Amino acid sequence: AQKITQTQPGMFVQEKEAVTLDCTYDTSDPSYGLFWYKQPSSGEMIFLIYQGSYDQQNATEGRYSLNFQKARKSANLVISASQLGDSAMYFCAMRGVGGAQKLVFGQGTRLTINP
């Protein structure tokens, strides 16, 4: 079974600082994908970044980067130069292979950016 663990229920960061949101995962699939989503108070799930298990380099998308450490089964999200608009819930999710194409989500981390 696949499992995602996010151990930080809440994070408080000063504007313009970098922030790391932790995510560890467990799976027996040799091939899998890892995702990060942002969910603002309005409720929609916004895709941020994706990392494939066989990707050699860490994924980056603008101010977002994924610190992928396969041996440690961790996929931390790094947000550089945080902005007030980054305040939201952040979810780490994993997808397996073949028929198990559903996304399995972690419990989420509530990020608050202080001015």
Added chain:
Amino acid sequence: EAGVVQSPRYKIIEKKQPVAFWCNPISGHNTLYWYRQNLGQGPELLIRYENEEAVDDSQLPKDRFSAERLKGVDSTLKIQPAELGDSAVYLCASSARLNYGYTFGSGTRLTVV
């Protein structure tokens, strides 16, 4: 390109009443998912469709929940009768078969009183 469209956006009903949610996925996306998100938690899969076939409904409480995806496009999720514990956000998502991406709708926030 229009995103995944869900309606209604909000719904308040009394317990034991029926309720239905509607989802229109992105055009061409074969796979459609219904997730339930309880307050303060991550979404959990209720059912997954490949075209019109439900291929994973192991987490759907079949005594009161039902879903359909006629013609492999729009989908409806129904609860009858609703219970207080069904209060949650119901999210619909879709993906293309050979694509890594999932697109979520804005969700329906259900409150059962």
